[in-house]
Amino acid sequence: MQQMHLALHGLAIKKHGSPAEVAAIVGLDEGTAATLLDQAAANGRAARAGEAKFMLTAPAQMALRMEYGRLYADLRANDAMNAAYDRFEKVNADLKQLITDWQTIEVAGSRVPNDHSDKAYDARIIDRLGALHEAAEQVIGQMAAHLPRLSVYGDLLTEALEKAEDGAHEWVSDAKLPSYHTVWFEMHEDLLRILGRERDE
């Protein structure tokens, strides 16, 4: 796989990311990612956005979309990969429900924000997340059999989960951290792009 494509693809997923953040999800080393993004900025494919952060430019977005179809044609035609992705969608539906249950609780029939004062409630959800993660690991493994770099998401998810299990609950869904939900969302975006699928909502 072309390294420049990977760097720009990582930036597309991050929307607004540093070389280190891009490197972490696409499996480049940080120095290489920094060099590539600097190059991209120099020839107009990326724009600098704040300190050491980059964004894709609009033309680069379009070029990237066209590249996916060419670079991932085999993967898109692979039945086993598509079946694994369909299973991923099912786990995804469960995760969405779980995150909803994490962020809101039901009180007298209506949902209100979870203020995390009920420790037992939170512990049950983190336990559910641990169980869901077993299914997630399985399906990520099935997809990584066809595209090895995807396994990095399993590692990042495990990292976030274990931090949450150890009491740092912001690692469940905080959007400013590579929390479980953040990594999941990025993995989903990655898969949608390379497989040419659309989000259902």
Next chain:
Amino acid sequence: MNKPMTITPPHSGHDGRWTLTLDGAELPPASLIGGKAWSVARMLSLGLPVPPAFVITTEACRAYLASGAMPAGLEDQIRDGIRDLEARTGHAFGGPGVPLLVSVRSGAPISMPGMMDTILNLGISDETEAHLAQATGDAGFARDTHRRFYDLYASIVCKAVGAEFDADAGSADWDAVLQAATGQTMPETVEERLFAAVRAVFESWNARRARRYRQHHGIPDDLGTAVTIQAMVFGNLDANSGTGVLFSRNPLTGAREPYGEYLPRAQGEDVVSGKFTPEPLSRMAEHEPQAHADLLRAAEVLERENGDVQDIEFTVQHGKLYLLQTRAAKRAPDAAVQIAADMVADGTITPQKALSRVSAAQVRSLLAPRLTRAPGPETEVLAQGEGASPGVGRGIAVTDADEAEQRAAQGEEVVLVRAITSPEDVHGMIVARAVVTETGGSTSHAAVVGRALGLPSVVGCGAGVVDALKGREITVEGSMGKVFAGLLDVSTPDERSDPRLAQLTEWARAASPLRVLRPDEVPAGSDVQDLSHVEGGEDPQQIGRVLQGVRAAQGGAIGSDEGVRAAMDQGLEFIVCTPVLPALLAAVHYAAEQAGQMTDTQPAVD
């Protein structure tokens, strides 16, 4: 159960024996057969009827994990174990006739998260489903038994997510669903399925969560898990079958009489589902006198052996009783106090243990102000929301915290009614008899502070309630979540007038590391900080900071669990509140928690 279980790995020299029959003749160590099989063996050794079972030892698990394959001889011994179950039940694994179905459970010496859950109904197949349908005369039940097996096998062995097995479909459809969801297939024979389930139990020993749990708790990684394989019994087989639940004492009142329900010709799920109305135990006594007598005897034995009231699930098959599960019974506040007092009186437990079995919240709910008479239909309900803090309070509905404070200072009884409450309203909440809000749930500010202050609170009554109630005389019932028109009669129980609570208070005072005094017990000239006048003194989150450098305190949230904990953390000499028993219990439980003693819980045995 109460007897300690040893957790050292058994001897390493191995004689090639990987399974043990559980027949009550001996009680092998939990390290060899796991906690669940140990409990089954113990029940059998007490002469109690449990469905026949055998266990694959932790040694087999260790051998499997070391080599990655079933150790030589294990599969044959599992076959022998199944043959033994067939002989003891009179049913054949895989049919014909009423089939032998088994449950497969993991059983580590210590229970831990991430281990494999129980698989039920293993042994069902297209063939045995037909036999079961014929034997029970209930094709729907047989189909559902089959479907449930697929469901459990898929989610537990194959880690399927979102696989749904349609109740109206059959195994061909379910096979396709399993394949699509996991890429795995259902093994063809019931024996292969059993072996696959056993392997899944072994492998769950190394599941991520189990490994982490062991790491955090210093549990050796080489203990391994046992696998318990137990015959399933059917409560829906014939007119002499049924299922039910028995409490060894009444869990609502604590009265020393068995209390339970029985559902003839039904399976356990039917009782829980609420689809059928169970009958009182007296009906079981008429129809199944032998099983009924055995059940009462079993309840007595289990209560004595476990030192606590038991909640027992049982099934009767062909007139014979089987115990499925027993655990310490959950109980209502009144029953908790009654049972603790009774069990100390008859010498079953120590006063220290009695204190561990009554929570501060249970006593608070017993001592909360209550309506003297239940409101009749003529009593107008002005508003309804979620009961967030129990008790009854009444007074004039006031919609502003400053006004509440002024009117209370003049001796009026007020109820604070707000759209929501915020920290700016707390001075009004402290003087109010109750609080009512339009929006918010059980974790809203009003609910949290209401509970900390012991203030009856009804939250989330809906828009417009503030205007509707303003200026009216109202009575707030904080358990039901209702606001009644008018000032209803309220009485407040006194902890000193209930001999059981007085006795518990005496024990708790002896055991508590924190002195808790009534206002009239405070030594003259003591310097007692009144938290009602300190910013944050009513807030469970802030009370630790508020108490820094204080010698003694009263008011605010000092009598709440958080207040007591903070007082102990800050080394206060004493606190002043009323009633004293909830605070004393909170102190005793906190001290036990710090000393690393778990609260008194008996693990479920199933």
